[in-house]
Amino acid sequence: MNYVVNIVTSDNQLFSIPFKRFEYPNLMELIVENNFEDIGECLGRGLCGTCHVVLTEGALNDFMEPIEKETIKTLNNTQPNSRLACQIMLDEKINNRTFKIITDNKINP
Numbered sequence: 273m274n275y276v277v278n279i280v281t282s283d284n285q286l287f288s289i290p291f292k293r294f295e296y297p298n299l300m301e302l303i304v305e306n307n308f309e310d311i312g313e314c315l316g317r318g319l320c321g322t323c324h325v326v327l328t329e330g331a332l333n334d335f336m337e338p339i340e341k342e343t344i345k346t347l348n349n350t351q352p353n354s355r356l357a358c359q360i361m362l363d364e365k366i367n368n369r370t371f372k373i374i375t376d377n378k379i380n381p
């Protein structure tokens with residue numbers, strides 16, 4: 273079954289990206305593999321915050337690891353729905369959801 277996730281890039285362009293369940297290890301890899309943004313400096317370990325995204329509506333019914341919560345606390349421009357894309361799995365929970373990429377935390381934007 274194919275799913276779709278909507279991504280708003282840092283320059284406010286909206287893209288719908290089709291994906292298969294667990295096609296990539298996480299949402300950060302999907303974004304990078306589709307060349308939308310150069311994010312993910314810690315390669316998905318939940319430490320750098322460069323993959324900061326904000327869910328534009330609602331909340332994900334998803335468990336957040338302590339490392340993700342700790343890293344988000346250190347970031348700029350967080351919102352209640354801030355997440356790290358590298359900690360979000362590609363499954364039905366993100367189908368038809370929209371995430372905005374926040375690149376304020378990149379070392380070399």
Ligand code: FES
Nearest residue numbers: 312316320321358
């Ligand atoms: S890639 Fe570093 S926190 Fe997600």
